[in-house]
Amino acid sequence: MSPKELRADGFKTLEQFIKQFEDKESALIKVLYEAQHIFGYLSKEVMLFIADKLEVPASKIYGVVTFYSYFTTEPKGRCQIKVCMGTACFVRGADQLSRQLENQLKLKMGETSDDLKYSLDSLRCVGACGLAPVVLVNDKVYGKVEVDDISKIIQDSEV
Amino acid sequence: MKKIATYKDLADAYVRWQPLMALRQEAVHAGAERHELLVCGGTGCQSSRSMELLHNLEAEIKAAGLEKKAVAHVTGCFGFCEKGPIVKVFPDDVFYVEVTPADAKDIVHDHLVNNILVERLLYEDPAKPGCHLEKQHDMSFYKKQERIALINCGLINPELFEEYVAVEGYQALAKCLQDMSPTDVSDAIKNSGLRGRGGGGFPAGVKWEIAGKQPGPEKYMICNADEGDPGAFMDRSILEGDPHSVIEGMIIAAYAIGASQGYVYIRAEYPLAVQRLQRAVDQAKEAGLLGDKILGSNFSFELEVKFGAGAFVCGEETALLRSIEGGRGEPTSKPPFPAEKGLYGKPTVINNVETLANVPQIMRRGPAWFSAIGSEKSKGTKVFALAGKINNVGLVEVPMGITLREIIYDIGGGIKNNKQFKAVQTGGPSGGCIPAADLDIAIDYDTLVAKGSMMGSGGMIVMDEDNCMVDIARFYLDFTMEESCGKCTPCRVGNKRIHEMLTEITEGRGTMEHLEKLANLSSVIKDTALCGLGQTAPNPVLSTLKYFYDEYVAHVRDKRCPAGVCVKLLNYVIGDACIGCGLCSRGCPVSCITGEKRKHHTIDQARCIKCGACETVCPVKAVVRSK
Numbered sequence: 001m002s003p004k005e006l007r008a009d010g011f012k013t014l015e016q017f018i019k020q021f022e023d024k025e026s027a028l029i030k031v032l033y034e035a036q037h038i039f040g041y042l043s044k045e046v047m048l049f050i051a052d053k054l055e056v057p058a059s060k061i062y063g064v065v066t067f068y069s070y071f072t073t074e075p076k077g078r079c080q081i082k083v084c085m086g087t088a089c090f091v092r093g094a095d096q097l098s099r100q101l102e103n104q105l106k107l108k109m110g111e112t113s114d115d116l117k118y119s120l121d122s123l124r125c126v127g128a129c130g131l132a133p134v135v136l137v138n139d140k141v142y143g144k145v146e147v148d149d150i151s152k153i154i155q156d157s158e159v
Numbered sequence: 160m161k162k163i164a165t166y167k168d169l170a171d172a173y174v175r176w177q178p179l180m181a182l183r184q185e186a187v188h189a190g191a192e193r194h195e196l197l198v199c200g201g202t203g204c205q206s207s208r209s210m211e212l213l214h215n216l217e218a219e220i221k222a223a224g225l226e227k228k229a230v231a232h233v234t235g236c237f238g239f240c241e242k243g244p245i246v247k248v249f250p251d252d253v254f255y256v257e258v259t260p261a262d263a264k265d266i267v268h269d270h271l272v273n274n275i276l277v278e279r280l281l282y283e284d285p286a287k288p289g290c291h292l293e294k295q296h297d298m299s300f301y302k303k304q305e306r307i308a309l310i311n312c313g314l315i316n317p318e319l320f321e322e323y324v325a326v327e328g329y330q331a332l333a334k335c336l337q338d339m340s341p342t343d344v345s346d347a348i349k350n351s352g353l354r355g356r357g358g359g360g361f362p363a364g365v366k367w368e369i370a371g372k373q374p375g376p377e378k379y380m381i382c383n384a385d386e387g388d389p390g391a392f393m394d395r396s397i398l399e400g401d402p403h404s405v406i407e408g409m410i411i412a413a414y415a416i417g418a419s420q421g422y423v424y425i426r427a428e429y430p431l432a433v434q435r436l437q438r439a440v441d442q443a444k445e446a447g448l449l450g451d452k453i454l455g456s457n458f459s460f461e462l463e464v465k466f467g468a469g470a471f472v473c474g475e476e477t478a479l480l481r482s483i484e485g486g487r488g489e490p491t492s493k494p495p496f497p498a499e500k501g502l503y504g505k506p507t508v509i510n511n512v513e514t515l516a517n518v519p520q521i522m523r524r525g526p527a528w529f530s531a532i533g534s535e536k537s538k539g540t541k542v543f544a545l546a547g548k549i550n551n552v553g554l555v556e557v558p559m560g561i562t563l564r565e566i567i568y569d570i571g572g573g574i575k576n577n578k579q580f581k582a583v584q585t586g587g588p589s590g591g592c593i594p595a596a597d598l599d600i601a602i603d604y605d606t607l608v609a610k611g612s613m614m615g616s617g618g619m620i621v622m623d624e625d626n627c628m629v630d631i632a633r634f635y636l637d638f639t640m641e642e643s644c645g646k647c648t649p650c651r652v653g654n655k656r657i658h659e660m661l662t663e664i665t666e667g668r669g670t671m672e673h674l675e676k677l678a679n680l681s682s683v684i685k686d687t688a689l690c691g692l693g694q695t696a697p698n699p700v701l702s703t704l705k706y707f708y709d710e711y712v713a714h715v716r717d718k719r720c721p722a723g724v725c726v727k728l729l730n731y732v733i734g735d736a737c738i739g740c741g742l743c744s745r746g747c748p749v750s751c752i753t754g755e756k757r758k759h760h761t762i763d764q765a766r767c768i769k770c771g772a773c774e775t776v777c778p779v780k781a782v783v784r785s786k
Contacts, residue, residue, distance in 0.1 A: 025484070025485045026483065026484055026485040027485065028485040028486075029465075029466060029468055029482070029485060030465075030466065032468070033427070033466060033468070060486070063486075063487050064485075064486060064487055067470060067487040067488065067644070068467075068468030068469050068470050068488075069468070069469035069470065070427060070428075070468040070469035071468060085389065086389030086390045087389045087390035087546070087547070087584065087587070087618065087620045087634070087635075088389070088390040088546035088547055088552070088620055090389075090634055091547045091548060091620060091621075091622055091626055091631070092547070092548070099771060099775075100775060103771070103772065103775045104775075123428070124387070124389050124428075124469075124471070124638075125387075125388070125389040125390060125391070125392070125428075126202065126428065127202050127203070127386075127392035127395045127396075127429065128202055128203045128206045128240075128392075129203070129240065129390055129392060129544060129546035129552055130203045130240025130241050130243060130546075130552040130553060131203060131206055131207070131240075132546065132547075132552070134206075141206035143206055143207065
């Protein structure tokens with residue numbers, strides 16, 4: 001399918017998903033989850049579509065999207081590198097890992113590279129505190145990471 | 160699945176499924192005919208490839224032709240995360256630690272086939288090097304623990320409904336519906352002394368009583384599983400290891416208050432907990448334990464899972480309600496309390512996961528049993544997530560009233576790398592730091608508050624001499640500032656100002672006046688913020704100012720970070736290891752590094768901006784930070 005068809009298909013799936021809810025307003029967060037799952041991020045176009053289908057003002061949708069850290073209005077990189085910034089990871093040196101990643105990827109925390117290859121983010125506690133400090137690459141967990149491991153982690157993620 | 164529609168059906172199911180637990184509850188004996196291997200399937204151990212290990216164990220059992228004599232299962236968190244992945248062998252009661260997928264072969268061949276323990280996988284007693292312990296209860300990590308909320312974690316397979324029933328699951332619910340009125344139930348919880356495990360410690364039974372007395376048929380029961388404290392993972396582990404206990408607790412609570420609809424509000428960042436909980440809810444529905452006329456009584460209750468989307472403030476009751484209603488999770492002022500006017504304006508009880516996991520045990524064993532455990536005003540046990548600079552990171556459940564020293568040294572095994580203990584932080588971003596002088600206080604809700612901290616949901620982060628307390632305070636304020644919903648000014652603006660001042664101090668731009676302003680502003684925010692998040696946000700600052708004032712003074716007056724953490728207060732210097740490759744001087748953005756080729760380079764301290772680029776590029780680690 002072409003990108004255009006893929007997108008049209010995504011909107012169709014989303015509309016089907018929305019139809020199952022009787023109480024439209026309280027379904028908003030679940031709908032946003034699904035939309036982000038389909039499109040990868042919540043563009044203005046997607047938010048307006050949801051507003052229309054749920055019969056909720058677009059301003060409310062925008063308010064909710066920007067309130068919760070899970071939702072993003074920008075596209076993310078194919079390879080999402082996240083440093084856990086929970087307290088357990090922090091006291092075991094997670095901020096040094098962040099600095100090293102920022103230096104090596106030439107990105108700041110929260111940024112995505114122009115070629116959409118990498119996104120660098122911090123996240124709040126994955127609950128694997130026994131493995132602190134933790135770095136996630138997409139869904140893969142790296143535990144007890146040291147500054148020297150960072151180059152290897154970036155290399156692995158390129159494959 | 161056959162419906163469990165009556166009390167008799169439940170009693171029959173128990174008799175039918177009880178044998179599932181036979182090997183695990185049998186008296187310990189080596190050389191048994193049949194074996195069960197339980198593999199930890201919690202998030203921590205799964206990150207260390209425990210599912211691959213489980214798969215390998217199954218394959219090895221098959222290859223050895225032992226399918227009829229041995230079986231491997233997944234189970235919930237054993238708590239000893241530091242030594243994960245863990246495999247426990249029943250009925251011999253042998254506890255293997257740090258097991259890799261490659262070890263499956265030895266476990267099956269040596270232990271199951273040849274009946275020899277795999278000694279290298281046994282836990283080595285740190286007090287007696289060379290002494291390997293095979294039993295869980297012989298380890299110092301477990302000796303002082305008492306499991307109530309975690310009783311089934313590491314015992315049953317959380318994905319099998321039958322196993323929960325086999326450990327007397329849903330019997331407490333049957334007892335409540337059959338023999339007790341709703342008021343009897345809330346009285347029993349009141350008498351047990353159970354207090355909310357999510358933060359403030361409000362008596363759970365009183366909450367139920369207030370909601371129960373409200374008029375009208377429409378009420379809600381909510382389980383708060385939005386565990387947002389960074390460094391806390393007790394609720395996640397309960398949901399992953401024993402989701403049915405939380406569901407049973409919710410149905411009992413709903414019966415006590417007269418609610419017919421319930422929600423579990425859970426963090427979407429916990430995919431495994433979400434999956435196990437959803438599966439358990441579906442199983443309970445299928446069995447008829449959720450839905451119309453539960454167990455043939457007149458009581459009906461529906462349960463739905465709702466997702467949080469990453470907002471710490473949604474752990475606050477009123478914010479959580481707004482989020483379930485589909486909006487921004489902004490808190491509202493109390494009163495009215497949710498027990499009077501909650502979800503969609505109806506009476507609503509919100510209890511956290513651990514609180515609810517205690518309920519079935521209390522109802523089954525009686526309030527008197529529960530209230531005999533713990534301290535005078537805090538009954539029962541508390542689960543703590545022990546993390547940070549400690550030898551035994553993990554999940555521990557201890558009776559209230561135990562001392563910090565017992566938790567940190569006896570259970571936690573002391574400080575990593577024999578460093579000096581500096582402080583322990585309890586209560587997450589709402590709590591405070593407790594210094595070494597207070598290690599012997601008996602911990603319960605009230606003693607922690609008296610020390611300027613709080614119980615919170617039970618995060619316990621240990622810090623050593625290498626942690627800078629000003630930097631820790633800044634870290635927490637960074638968190639609360641980001642997570643402030645922005646509705647009230649004291650929290651939105653006040654915490655931002657505190658964060659700015661702390662940043663200035665850690666960057667060497669602080670003055671003694673800063674310290675006074677910090678204390679003043681903190682107390683104003685405490686008095687005036689709208690919700691619990693804002694009111695408690697200054698606690699990390701106030702407690703570190705109180706107990707570690709000297710460190711603040713060192714940053715402000717001497718422009719020095721005693722722990723060597725605050726980068727702007729350190730000097731980068733090039734040590735003797737320098738090979739003169741020149742990478743640092745080429746990487747330096749302000750060109751302040753000079754030196755001849757293949758000779759020792761030096762950094763001009765006056766021009767250095769302390770970006771750390773030289774440290775990153777140096778191939779021989781010659782660039783070091785000096786305090």
